[in-house]
Amino acid sequence: MAAAGRENNGRGRLGSALSGVAVAVGFVLFLGGFIWGAVIYQPYTVPTDSMSPAVRAGDRVLAQRVDGDRVRRGDIVVFRDREWSDVLMVKRVVGVGGDTVACCGAGGRLTVNGEPVDEPYLSSGGPASAEKFTADVPDGQLFLLGDERTGSLDSRSRLQEAGEGSVARSSVVGRLDAVAWPLPGEVLERPGGFARLPGGVSEVGPIRLITSSVLLGAALIVGGAAYGPVVERLARRAGGQGRGGAADAG
Template sequence: MSGTTRRTDEGRGRLGSTLSGLAMALGCVLFLGGFAWGAVLYQPYTVPTDSMAPTITAGDRVLAQRIDGGQVRRGDVVVFRQKSWGDMPMVKRVVAVGGDKVACCTEGKLTVNGKKIDEGYLPEGQDAEAMGIPEVTVPKGRLFLLGDERSGSLDSTAHLTEAGSGTVPRTSVDARVDAVVWPMDGMLARPTGFETLGSLSTPGPLRLITTAIAVGAVLVLGGGAYGPIAGRMGRRGRTTTPEPAGAH
């Protein structure tokens, strides 16, 4: 009987060790794979000014998905470089694309193609009228960009007299901001005010990536902790379960 009990315990131990190893292996794949996937798709940026407040404030760390400029849609917050703007990474919101007519303001609201845009991301108490914009027709292949903090943003309105009327080529876009990761404000809210003009961008797989990393970490830690815990429980069981008298 004692021999049977020992064999049963050993079988359970081997099964537990196998499951623990599989959990740790899967956890490593998810954890490391998630980081690798994220590193390929996303680029971190630190935003130096409050021109996008309150959506993004000075010092915030954001994750931006590397995309082609042709994928940009109205309402996107993008990272771009434009030589005439200083040739450094800048973060602004796209409010109009090639072929659009943008102006400000009608009843205190920005208009695109004659439609008033509900900009829920503007600072509380501030409307679009903080900066007037004459009607501009955005050239094909270019973007009109504004900061959410209209009163202090050096954006397309500061370059209206340049070629392209303050617009930026789509090719200048490096990435689209998906989330603020420090402080942990999370994914950017969808700019639903632009839905009447066409479909919005779909966020990248950032949530899926973070889920894979989190699940991977849990599996690695859980699998690694199984061995010591199982060993203690096994020793405790052998100590507290006396062998029947006369058993051999």
């Protein structure tokens, strides 16, 4: 009976130790993920439906803090340009410095340097733009369009301005990686239509890794906190049954 008691006590101590380790590791992953995310990402609320259906008015999005020089075609960016507005705006990059962006080519598609681009993210099945246009993008500039092409005020509206409606790369403050709200959220994948053009498309940031760290950390905290008491209760129950069996035998 004494040996059984020592064994149960040993299991209880082991359970408590494992519980403590799980909770400690969980806190590191959970808090580390949140801190990492706060350093890498900035939350924004989308003000209009000009980027529908990829992101809609009122959506809470996560924008990776990136320098404008890292932006590529197909990226959805958050930017501020005083010539456009005093508020932050969200649009998709369809042309970079040196590009000629035009519409519409074969099948009503947007063309970049004469190459037609598939844009499955557009809100309608019609042409890529109701208005025909051609724009040469100056070096260091970006040509930006909304996905809701029928209602978006974007580079097309400013084609007569210097730079043919483009904005400086330095105006960019972030690149969208995910919709955080409404739940369950969504990672914004890069469009493949621009992949074959020089420079390709950008990679999605570490949002999946950060999310996994936070979720795993939360699971370890909850599981670790519950594991110790459960093991101790089972050990006490087993000890009580052992003592009861010994008394009956006597």
